[in-house]
Amino acid sequence: MSLLQLSPELLVQILSYLDYQDLQVCRRVNWAMNKLIQSSIALQYSMQLQLYGYEDNPNCPLVIADKLRLLRQQEASWSRLDFEKETSVRIPFNPSSIYDLTDGVLLLGESLSGIQTGADTVRWAPLSRLISGQPDPSSNLWEKIDVGAHIIDVGLSVEEHDLIVVATDRETEDHHTKFELRLIQLSTGMNHPLASKPAITLAVLPVPPQAVAGQSSVCIEIIGDLLCFLFHYPGGSTIPPAMFEVYNWKTGQCLQFRGMDCPSYSTFTFLSPDVIALPNCTDNTIELCRISSTSLEPGECIKELQSSCILQLPVLGRGHSIAQVTCRSEPKMTKTTRNAPAFKSTEPFHLRPEDAVVIFNVMTHDSQGFHECLTLITHTAALLRILDEHPYELTSVLLPEAPRPTPRPLPSEDSPATQNDANGQPLPSSDELPSASFKNSPTGPPRLLWAEWGPKICRFLEASFGASRWITTTCGQRYVTVEEDPIEDDSMHSTIVVYDFNPHNVRRLAMQHRKRRRLLRGYRPSDLGGPGIDYMPHSTVGPGTGLEPGAGIGIGQGVNVEGSAARMDHVSLIPFTDPMTRVIGQIQCEPTELMAGYAMQYRIFDEHVRTSLPFAQLSSYKTYGYGAVLLDRNMVIGVKLNDADDIKELVIHSIRRGS
Structure with missing residues (x-):
């Protein structure tokens, strides 16, 4: 019995894996296999999910045909920046x-005391609630969480946990400053029921909070059972x-630690459930660190977090240095399901974390006091x-049975010679803490x-200083920013700019607009097959293929996505204007040089920096x-700022994306 003698339903089930x-290879086996794949709504939906960087949401009640239609309409709208009617939301608090x-959740800190840093409480609201909010401005659209202490910063894990x-x-009863992490259930504002230690003490300093107000910061991320923070x-x-x-x-177990210098490290982001990217401003590098475990056995020592690979950034020019690097990747990869009951999504599909881009906002300054901002995307x-290509076996640095390293309190006249941590245990001296610096050495990563x-x-x-202040500007393979345009009355208006780094979208838009331009020049459709254009036979265009006329996703269903950029190398730049929304766009498939119009002595880097990740830009x-724009899923959020x-x-x- 041959494979094609199986029932179509069974064949589709097999091919769905x-x-x-591989499905494109199967299409070339023979006419029957090609027809089966092209006529199967389930297989077409699976293929387009992979092309556009999504995964199916089984919690959505829609049938596959409706999901496929919404996916096509949504991606067609992204290619034209075709938005629904905008919704304005005034912030009813300070x-x-x-x-x-x-x-899909927006969180803002609330200042009740007029403090310049941190917050007194936090407010949050689902974006869906803000869009469908009641017209009465006094209506309670925002939930409130009050922990009874000054808030330095927060970290969120909404749909997962x-x-x-x-x-x-x-401030403690003896007028010291106590730093803590509180683990709270977002939907209730109460201690999280899965956290055995809802409050984690970090350090106690022998000074009142007023003496150190605004001098601390923290970066927090949560994936699976892991909570990571840089304090x-x-x-x-x-x-x-x-x-x-x-x-x-x-x-509440501490699994790994690492002592750091403040000027060197400012933020980090997860790349996978066990790998983080940690920019080092002093060394001008990005350190990739692998987290070894999610739990400790009884009696097992705490390990130091070490770098597994160090990626050098371009060499800085004389007098230039990196002041700060912020980074983010969204959505995060996780090994657990996103099934928190209070936030269970009914969207038909979600972005695939494995396809996401990560951005690094690099803020530099020079000896003359000038600041520049750059955004690095990959x-x-x-x-x-x-x-994976450069494996490195870590040498474990273990902390003996002594407690984990704890920050040393500020010296004072009344302080004892030996400082203790919050639990009364002696603190290790600075030379007892493992070094966090990794220089070039034969034994290093x-x-x-x-x-x-x-x-x-x-x-x-190149980025503006105002726009790079905001880090929630990427989701999936898209990145948003604003470009300021001065107008005649000297006020500043801005355009929304969307960058799409999905290789399939880049090729699809390039082919679509190149064909449109050639048609306008008088070429017949039959003449449009040529260099850079894949000929699509009539049998591959029709219902169920995603290529029917007017579907909005145009050309390129049958292309090799991984090789698409290479076959577009002869097309340096394709500018276009969408006739429907008048969006101005360009497709860039060739390397470009950073700060190409500057003389070398005025450039940030002391080398020619050429980068070639293809992208489509829509303005x-x-x-x-x-003043800025933010991005979450299928929403671009404009931010209006006060003085x-x-x-x-x-x-x-x-x-x-239609109804």
Whole structure:
């Protein structure tokens, strides 16, 4: 019995386990196999999910045919920046500098005391609620969480765990400052039921909070059972001045740690459930670190977090240095399901974390006091592939049975000669803490020069200082920003700019607009097959293929996505204007040089920096009064700022995808 003698239903079930490339190979087996794949709604849906970087959501009640239709309409709207009617949301409280945006939830800090940093409480609301909000401005659209302490920053895990981690500093009864992490259930505002230790003490300093107000910061991320945070204590108050720690947030166990210098490290982001990217500003590198475990056995020692691979950024020019690097990748890869009952999504499909890009906002300054901002973008999969290609066996540095390293309190006249931690245990001295510095050595982790890893898989973009202040500007393979346009009355208006780094979308848009331009020049459709254009036979265009006329996703269903950029090398830049929305766009498939118009002595880097990650850029025709834009799933959120650069109003642009 041959494979084709099986029933069509059974064949489709078997083929559903194949990825896009394998299904394309099966189409070439014979006419019957090609017809089966082209006529199967389930297989077409699976193929287009993979092409556009999504995964199916089984919790959605829609049938596959409706999901496929919505996917086509949604991607067609993204290619034209075709938005629904915008929704304006006035902020009914005094927002602080704290904010986060993930999994369809927007969180803002609230300042009640007029403090300049941190927050007194936090407010959050689902974006869907803000869009369909009641017209009465006094209606309660925002939930409130009050922990009774000054809030330094927060971290969110919404759909996975219904969890918010709140970093606080508060005054103790003896007028000391206690730093803590609070693990709270977002939907209820109560201690999280899965956290055995809902409050984790980090350090106690022998000074009142007023003496160190605004001098600490923290970066928090949660994936699966792992809670990671990089905590910067008030300057000069601790040894080491900053700590990176990995916890199992359910058990409260500290799994790994690393003492750090404050000027060197500012943020980090997860690339996978066990790999983080940790930019080092002092060494001008990105360190890739692998987390070894999610739990400790009884009696097992805490391990130091070490770098597994070090990626060198371009060499800085004389007088230039990196002041700060912020980074983010969204959505995050996780080994657990996203099934928190209070936030269970009914969207038909979700972005695939494995396809996401990661952005690094690099802020530099020079000896003359000038500041420049750059954005470096690459795919998380590309960085993980580098890590796999350069294996490094870590040498475990273990902390003996003594407690984990704890910051040293500020010295004072009344302080004893030997300082103790919050549990009364002696603190280790600075020379007892493992070093966090990794220099070039035969025994250290592999260190790759920029030319060895960066140019082919990255794209450097010049950014404005105001726009780079906001980090929640990427989701999936898209990145959003604003470009300011001065108008005649000297006020500033801005255009929404969307960058798409999905290789399939880049090729599809390039072929679509190249064909349109050739038609306008008088070419007949039969003449359009040629270099850079894949001929699509009539049998591959029709219902169920995603290529029917008017479907909006145009050309390129049958192309090899991985090889698409290489076959477009002769097309350096394709500018276009969409006739429907008048969006101005360009497709860039060739390397471009950063700061090409500057003389070398005025450039940030002391080498020619050329990057070649293909992208499609779309700029809105309409201008807005936004200081920044944010991105979450299928919503672009414009941010209007007041004179103090605080958020005064949000404008939500939802991508159109039909009913």
